[in-house]
Amino acid sequence: MLPIKQYFASSIGKKQIAAVTGLMLSAFVVIHLLENILLFKGPEVFNAWVDTLQSTKPFLYIIEIGLLGVFVLHLFTTFKIVVENKRARKKGYKEEGATKILVKIMPISGTALLLFLIAHLIDFRFTNHHGPASIVMGNDLGLYGLVYNYFQNIFRVVGYCFGLAALGCHLSHAIQSVFQTFGIYSEKYNHVIKKTSVGLATGLMIGFSTIAILIYLGYAPTA
Amino acid sequence: MSDKINLTLNVWRQKSPKSAGKFEEYEVKDVDVNSSFLEMIDVLNEDLTKKGQDPIEFDHDCREGICGTCGAMVNGRPHGPLKNTTLCQLHMREFKNNETITLEPFRSTSLPIVKDLVVDRSAFDNIIKSGGFISAKTGSGQDANSILIPKPDADDAFNSAQCIGCSACVAACPNASAMLFVAAKVNHLAKLPQGQAERKSRVKNMVLAMDKSGFGNCSNAYECEAACPKGISVANIAAMNKDFMKAGIFS
Numbered sequence: 001m002l003p004i005k006q007y008f009a010s011s012i013g014k015k016q017i018a019a020v021t022g023l024m025l026s027a028f029v030v031i032h033l034l035e036n037i038l039l040f041k042g043p044e045v046f047n048a049w050v051d052t053l054q055s056t057k058p059f060l061y062i063i064e065i066g067l068l069g070v071f072v073l074h075l076f077t078t079f080k081i082v083v084e085n086k087r088a089r090k091k092g093y094k095e096e097g098a099t100k101i102l103v104k105i106m107p108i109s110g111t112a113l114l115l116f117l118i119a120h121l122i123d124f125r126f127t128n129h130h131g132p133a134s135i136v137m138g139n140d141l142g143l144y145g146l147v148y149n150y151f152q153n154i155f156r157v158v159g160y161c162f163g164l165a166a167l168g169c170h171l172s173h174a175i176q177s178v179f180q181t182f183g184i185y186s187e188k189y190n191h192v193i194k195k196t197s198v199g200l201a202t203g204l205m206i207g208f209s210t211i212a213i214l215i216y217l218g219y220a221p222t223a
Numbered sequence: 224m225s226d227k228i229n230l231t232l233n234v235w236r237q238k239s240p241k242s243a244g245k246f247e248e249y250e251v252k253d254v255d256v257n258s259s260f261l262e263m264i265d266v267l268n269e270d271l272t273k274k275g276q277d278p279i280e281f282d283h284d285c286r287e288g289i290c291g292t293c294g295a296m297v298n299g300r301p302h303g304p305l306k307n308t309t310l311c312q313l314h315m316r317e318f319k320n321n322e323t324i325t326l327e328p329f330r331s332t333s334l335p336i337v338k339d340l341v342v343d344r345s346a347f348d349n350i351i352k353s354g355g356f357i358s359a360k361t362g363s364g365q366d367a368n369s370i371l372i373p374k375p376d377a378d379d380a381f382n383s384a385q386c387i388g389c390s391a392c393v394a395a396c397p398n399a400s401a402m403l404f405v406a407a408k409v410n411h412l413a414k415l416p417q418g419q420a421e422r423k424s425r426v427k428n429m430v431l432a433m434d435k436s437g438f439g440n441c442s443n444a445y446e447c448e449a450a451c452p453k454g455i456s457v458a459n460i461a462a463m464n465k466d467f468m469k470a471g472i473f474s
């Protein structure tokens with residue numbers, strides 16, 4: 001045993017915090033995609049699901065605060081990791097090695113994600129779910145209407161897709177990395193882990209983006 | 224039939240640990256393609272000495288790829304372009320006529336530059352001192368079969384034991400992490416019955432010593448594995464991660 005503080009201050013301990021928190025966030029993102037697919041069932045089904053969630057208050061708040069806590073922990077830990085990594089080589093090489101680009105840009109894709117998520121929360125979590133922004137053809141369609149109207153603007157659709165590209169880049173490396181961090185390595189299954197990681201990341205990226213694009217193209221029902 | 228090539232060397236020259244250092248260009252003529260990389264520098268150094276200039280300082284000892292003393296970045300790759308090959312075992316036939324070769328020291332805060340291409344690897348020694356050994360009184364050699372070791376374990380231990388401590392893994396890592404080196408040392412003993420008594424304290428102490436030296440964290444980029452002249456696998460890192468968790472949390 002090591003004192004818990006010392007364990008999680010160690011390089012491997014920090015990595016494990018980044019991995020566990022990252023994995024929890026990934027699980028949330030998967031659930032979130034499934035929720036978004038409900039958009040194509042129309043406003044009634046989607047809003048009914050939203051109401052079901054709202055009805056669990058204050059339990060919902062506990063989940064939200066927990067998620068925020070996990071997110072902040074991920075951010076602090078990865079920030080510390082990156083600062084230490086920079087410090088470990090102050091002067092770089094003239095001729096750079098060929099580090100895989102997705103690994104190299106983890107801090108950049110992460111920061112892009114952070115900015116995207118802040119904008120995303122302002123747009124959907126902290127905008128009133130009823131009112132002028134929710135009105136579609138004269139009807140107040142609640143959160144469904146808010147989402148529907150939001151994606152009628154091509155610039156927002158493009159911005160959203162960029163955010164998801166950041167997610168795709170981040171998770172392509174991140175998910176396979178979690179396995180290594182927890183000591184799961186096998187010559188036999190590594191290619192499966194790698195493909196799952198890239199596949200899941202690409203799937204999430206394409207899934208979310210496609211929903212936004214389909215709404216823009218008018219494939220989401222308005223009643 | 225010894226072919227000759229001409230090269231331009233772009234070499235990092237740094238007088239002392241504290242001085243700034245800069246690249247200097249050298250034209251090297253009529254390099255025998257069958258000479259080793261270090262022999263090529265030897266010839267250049269003799270020239271420089273005759274001209275009254277400071278020769279290029281570089282580390283070396285065995286010159287047969289087994290001691291881990293040599294090493295430099297050759298065109299951005301530790302030990303040069305050839306896989307599973309130390310710098311001393313690299314030969315000039317790997318290079319083209321009129322090629323420009325950039326030579327830099329391994330760079331990391333924890334292994335500071337002493338002079339030119341020479342780095343101070345004391346941080347590695349400190350990690351070994353923290354636990355990379357077995358502190359049993361072994362007496363005289365036992366009968367070979369008195370401790371049975373399954374062949375796969377013996378092979379694994381041997382593969383890890385091949386690490387020569389050259390620090391190319393640190394040099395190649397975008398984070399200057401020493402995980403591959405430490406993992407090789409931890410695993411070498413963790414795989415053998417003789418290493419079990421101190422297995423837990425060893426992994427804890429060596430990881431903490433590594434952190435204390437200021438090496439970066441592992442981002443699982445696997446550049447270390449690609450650069451290692453002994454083909455040490457990142458499977459060692461996974462195994463050490465697991466061992467550290469077991470020793471740090473579950474015991």
Ligand code: HEM
Nearest residue numbers: 018019022023025026078107110111114174177178181442
């Ligand atoms: C939905 C949001 C996010 C998810 C799902 C996520 C997921 C992950 C996962 C699974 C890892 C792998 C941990 C490992 O290497 O074992 C990871 C690593 C990382 N994350 Fe995130 N992350 C998210 C947001 C962010 C944000 C906002 C940042 C930064 C501002 C960030 C920065 C990083 C960095 C730098 C690493 C690499 C750490 C290393 O060097 O190993 N992440 N992330």
Ligand code: SF4
Nearest residue numbers: 386387389390392451
């Ligand atoms: S793991 Fe390979 S690259 Fe690293 S010190 Fe050992 S032999 Fe050198």
Ligand code: FES
Nearest residue numbers: 286290291293311
């Ligand atoms: S000089 Fe010994 S390994 Fe190169």
